[in-house]
Structure formats: C-alpha cells, structure tokens
Amino acid sequence: MTRVLSGIQPTGDVHLGNYLGALRQWAIDQHDADAFYCAVDLHAVTIQQDPEQLRSATLGTMATLVSVGLDPEVCTLFVQSHVPQHTELSWLLECTVSLGELRRMTQFKDKAARAEGGDQRGDHVSAGLFTYPALMAADILIYDADRVPVGDDQRQHLELTRDVAQRFNSRYGDTFVIPDAAIPTVGARVMDLQNPTAKMSKSSESPQGSVGIFEDPAHVARKFTRAVTDSESEVRYDPEVKPGVSNLLSILGAATGRSAADAAASYSQYGVLKTDTADAVIAMLEPIKAKKAELDADPAELARIIAVGADKAEAVACVTVARAKEAMGFLPKQPQPKVSA
Template structure:
C-alpha cells in the first residue's frame, strides 16, 4: 500500500490536439510531480458526448490525447492511464450520486449556465446539466487526496466534496473527501488573438491556439502573428498590455526564467524580438513531444496494450469502491 498521496486528473478529447495551455497548465505539472504521487490519469471521453461529435472523430481524438499524455512524459508503467468509457463504474456511480444531488444544486453550476446562455436552454442536453455529477463520480471512485484542476473547475470539485460528505453522512463512510489543487503558476495561457480570454480548444480562431501536434512552422507563424498592444515597451501588465504579458508568461513558463528576468532580457527591444524568442523557445519545447506522439500513433498495438493495462488497474480500484457504494445503499447484490 503506497503512502504517497493519490491524485486523479484528466483532459477531454474535445480536439485533435492538446494546446499549449493544456501542456503548460496541466500535462507538464503532472509529469513533474508523477514520482511524488500515486497517479490516476484518464481521458474523460464520456463527457465529450455533451457536445455533438462524430463517433469516429471521438475515437481518434481519444487515441491522440493518450499519445500526447505519454509523449509529454507520463510514464504508463508508473501511473494508471486509462479511458473513462473503458471503466463502466463511472456511469454506474454517477446514477447513484445523481440521486443524492438536489436539482437546485445542479442548476447553480456556473459552466452550465454559461453554456446555455450562449446556445440557449433548448439546445442544451441533460448530459450537460448532469456533467458535474459524472465528474464527481470520476473523482470519488478512486478516493484521491487531491484533484488538480483549473480555477474554472473549482466549483465542480466543491460539489464533489459536498456529495461525498452527504453520502457518507447518510449511508456510512465510503468516500474520501478530496481537495482541489489549483496550480499556483503556469495554469493559464491566453489566446494569441484575444489575450483577455483563456486559450481554448473551442476558441473562435485556431490562430489563437498553439497546438501540440502543430508543425514547427505553424507554431512560429501563430506566435509571430500574436496580437500585441499599444506602445513599444516590453513589460508585464495584465490590464494595460495583455498581449505582451501573455507572451512574457509563455516565455517564462517554457524557459524557466522569471517574468522579471524576461522583461530585463527584452528591455529596449521591439515586440518582434520578443515574438521570435518566444517562437523559438516554444518550438524547442514542443517539437520532441509532437514527434513522440506521432511515433505512438503509428503503433496502435502498443497504445492498445498500454490502455488495456491501465483499464485493468483502474477497474480494480473502481469496482471495489462501487461495491462499497452498492452495499451501503442497500442494493441486493448478485449471487
């Protein structure tokens, strides 16, 4: 039995490639801490059904996401790496948790309100409404100590904590109440064309994203075309100079220099100098990850082997937790 803290996290396969924000804000921190924790990393493909997506596209994106996890440095032998839909206990526990969740509680989730405000309530599906309950199931099955998430997911982890405490109070101690782990730095990379908005797989223009599977030429072009600000001074000021601040943040995250050191390096220089340096640094960081991901995608049998091993490890834990849940709520167990 390990004495290391247990951590669970994942990223949706909602695009063909992870982007730089995913890499710097999530994947790289996972890799840096993987030897310090007992890790469960998964691809939450069930959540992808809340948006319309072609089946063949979803399968391909799921495979690409796994390849990028490994290419970014996650060791599939040292971590439990799996696909959400390969572990049916996720959906089974979600039903039980939905029965201890209040309708008003679920309707207050800000992401649901934001998305329905954009597309209209008539266009939203029930899966989008119950998304946070499935996320709670994802978490509670594995009894993690911490859940690394972006700040926009903090409310969902709070709901998870509430449901765990409510279930434990009503049926007996089954779940560990997890903590949200919000990265202190490198957690947010902004859109290159709209530097007041977070870089996103769903952003209006692909020119605002740096994708892990982009070519070196594409990466450099997008950075060199990034929106900057009035004036010529290269300094960090999120309010007055969001474009330059975003580039400085990216440069700092990729090179390991502090923002203050980057400001000093580019003092008296033009925006073009900053863009060239950021492009070179990002290409140097991302190119090996892209090449390794493409190698993995060219060997589907090896990816299948890794996923089969991860599924077996994940189901061993998930099935034990679900068994405890079913016993606690009083289901008649199969003989």
Template structure:
C-alpha cells in the same frame, strides 16, 4: 503515497495550454510523487453535438500525446474513461446526492445554456449533469488531489460537497479531495484573444498552438500574437493581457518568473521571438515521440487495456461500498 486523478477531454486537438497548464506537471511531478491516474474522459465529449468517428480518433490521439509527453505506464495508470464502467455506475449514485440548484449554478452550464436559448436551441441534459460524472471520476479512486487549471476549480468544489454530503448521510465512503494548481501558466490564453482561454475546441485556430503544429506554424502563430497599446514590456494581466500571456508562456517554458522576465525585453518583437523559440523547443520532443508511438497502434491499445484493468480494480471496491451505503442490495 497520495492518490491523484486527472482527465483530459477529447473534444479537440490538444494545445500548448493543455501541455503547460496540466500535462507537463503530470509528467514531471505527479506521476513520480503519487499514485497517479490519468484518463481520456471520452464520456464528457458526448455532452455536445459531436462526430462519433472524430471522438474515437481524438481519444486515441490524446492517449498517444500523453505518452509522448512523458507519462510512463509503469509509473502511472493511463486509461480511457468509458472502458471502466464504475464511472457511470457511481455517477448515478451521486446524481441522487446532488441537487438541481447546485448543478444549474455551474458556470459552464449557465454560459452554454444561455447561448443556446439565445439562438432558439436547447442543450443536452448531460451538459447539466456532467459535473456529477466528473465527481464520480474523482471519488471512485479515493483521490486525495486533483491537479486542475483555474477554470476547473468549481468542479472540484462540487466534488468535495458531494463527498461530504454522502459521507454524512450514509456513512464514511469517500475521500474528500482537494484541487492543486501549477504555479505558472495555469491558464494559457488565446494568442489572438488574450482575455479568453486557449481552448482545444475553439473553431478558429489562429490563436491556438496545437501540440502537433510543426515548428513553422508555431512561430507564425506566436509572432502574430495580439499585444497591447504602449511599447514597454510589463507584467500586468488587467492592463496588458497580451504581453502578460506571452510572459507567462515563456516563464512556463523556461521555468522562470514572468515578472522578472518582463524586465529583460525592450520591445514586443524581441519578446515574441523568444517565446516562439521557447515554444518550438518545448514541443519538439513531444511531436517526435508522438510520431514514433502513432506508428505502433497495438502498443497504445495494450497500454490502455492494462490501464483500464488496473483502474477498474481500484475503483470497484469504492463504488460497491457506495452502492451498499445508499441502500442497494449486493449483486
């Protein structure tokens, strides 16, 4: 079986975008067809200003929601990144392989550092180097495939480059992974700004459907979604980003084709009502299972403990081999 790795960052409450773009694929496909590891990548949440108590709270909530969505700890490995030391160990080795230039070209660093400079502030060094930690997350496990959204493709390319470079310099150590993308709704957009991703760390939540929103809140957000000028329902991301976003959400919820669905609606109102109904029904079982799991924190702790133990056993041989290959004495 192929091995896959994917992670989710606890920087905000998980959203419909997280679910349709990644989590549902993990549940329905990846954990059944592969040796799958899924991690709450809490170390990545430290690259920006944060409240420690909130990071801990969101890390537990993310793990609970992943289980509520349907990840089965008997089929896959679910763990918290900071519980497995091999991630940080390998990250430094890969920093000795990466270059300053290629990290400064990463889109997120360029955007956030430019914003900080514009306001007379600076960013943390970890914001520059965290793509290397992400590469370590992936390479530590001999990962074959990384299921990601479109916005993370650049990070997988960096991971591939570092793996190839290390292997060429120090001998074959790492599997070179490839990115895989879900066919529909790989990037769910904000309902109030359909040109921007539905991000869990956005301050304004009017356009963001959170997984734990109740049904009335979900309906209200969808029915207030921004659409486009004109009246016809057409699938065209460039000319009709608002309607296209709604069609892609509906297609992902109903396993349909957004272009075909466009022909089924004569008004924006009818489309919004259908999308609201579909999203409510998709999220209902997740919210209900989350409530049951959150009432038993000892079960969550045990799942994460066993997951970290299993992940540690998988990662350590590869990380030890990388230490040896690069010239370090064995402990």
C-alpha cells in the same frame, strides 16, 4: 502516498494552454503521487459527436498523454468509458446531489445558453450538460483521490464534488475520501494570442490565437510573430494593463523555467520577445512531437497501454462502487453455487 486524478476531453487538438496549464504538471505529479489520468470520453458526448471522430480523437488523446511524458508504468492511464463503474457511481451521486446545486453550475448555464443560441451541433441541449457534474464527481471519488489538479473554470465542480461526498458520508457512513483542489501556479492560464483577455481554447473563434502542441514549427512561429501586444514599447509583466505582452512573458517563462517577471528583464523590444518565445515553445514541443510520431507508427503498443490502464483503473473502481452500494443498502449479488457433476 497521496492519490491524484485528472482527465482531459478527447475533443479538438491539445494546445499549448493544455500542456503548460495541466499536462506538464501531470507528468511531474506522477512521480510524487499515485496518479490516475484519463481521456474523459463520456464527458465529450454531452454534445453530439461524430462516432468515428470521437474514436479517433480518443486514441489521439491517449497518444498525446503518453507523448507529453505520462509513463504507463508509473501512473494509471486509461479511457473513462472503459471503466463502467464511472457511470454506475454517477447514478448513485445523481441521487445524492440536489437539483438546485446542479442549476447553479456556471458551466451548464453558459453552455446551455450557447446551445439554445445555435452554438451546439443540432441546436440540441443535452440533459447530460445538466447532470455531468455528478459524473465528474464519480470520476474523482471512485479512485479515492486526495488531490485533483483543476483550472479556475473547474473549481466550482470540485467544490460540488466535495459537498456531495460529505453529504454521502454523513448519510451513509464514511465512504468517500474528500478531495482537495490543486491549482497550478506557473503557466496555469495561457491566453489566446489574438485575444489575450480570453484563455487559449480548443474552440477559439480565431485559430491564429491557439497553438497546437503538434503544430508545424513554421506555423507556431508565425502565430507568435502576429501575437497581439499593445501600442507601448516597454516590456513588463502587467496582466491588467498589458495582457498581450504579459501572456508572451508568461509563456516564455514557463517554457524556460523562469518567472514572467524575470523573463521581462531581458527584453526591451516586442519583436525579439515574440521571436524568443516562439523559439522556446518550438524547442519545448520537439520531443513531444517525436514521441507522438513513434506511437503513431506502433498502434499495437498504444492499444496495449490503453488495455492495461483500464484493468488497473477498474480494479480500484470496483472496490469503491461496492463500498458505496453497500453503504446505501443495495442487496449484494451472491455468487451462484457450483453444480456438482
């Protein structure tokens, strides 16, 4: 069976773009693959985090993953930092990847530029921003993942992972599975409602442009009513000429199981399109909110799910790290002989 892996950072509220672009597909994939999903809290600390907020956000993210349909009885659902082999393998891969490869990472250059401009907490540029692609590669390779669902902004990191794995295998022998990217095709890129040329983001400068999946339905409806469109009146799917309208059609189509072009055929006015899109989104999110409320009322069950997932993930990760260390020539740790009474 194909093995799939993906993760989400426990920072900010999970929004509609996260759900339609990734999480909903994860819930589908878990039934067709050996799926591993995690809250990547180690990645979150590449910028400074408040400890209590990070703990709370990690719990909230795990509850969210269960709420959107990930079944801990079907997939392996865990917190990244609960599996210490991630950081161990990351060091081995840091010693495999080149300085030039890390310097070419677009996300590092963008984030470092923002940090140096005062857009990060404490104006501090962490070395982790530079080296974290090695950790991301470890996240993937440690579970022998065949397929990794990634957005367009993560394709460069996936390609680096493939390069590092191939280099390691060439130097030390066949050790890692070479993963392939899986790019979602429907609802893969939900845009900001106020700036439809930019992707919906947790860190959006305009909170009116982003829709949280647990947001009050009245707020959701208001945001769609105020969504930016254009000065024309024709409803058609044309992302280049009509990005705002096309974004609404894409969201409506994803929420109702239609293509954006098919959805467009039903409308001649922007107002009705906005209302119907809001209604479809609210209806789609309602069972997710109900499941989240159920988990919030039973913290012991969430703690159990997290603990079981960590044990399942570590059982696989231990084997991969041992294989990599043996390939590189590390001296294996020998068990201590038992002392007779």
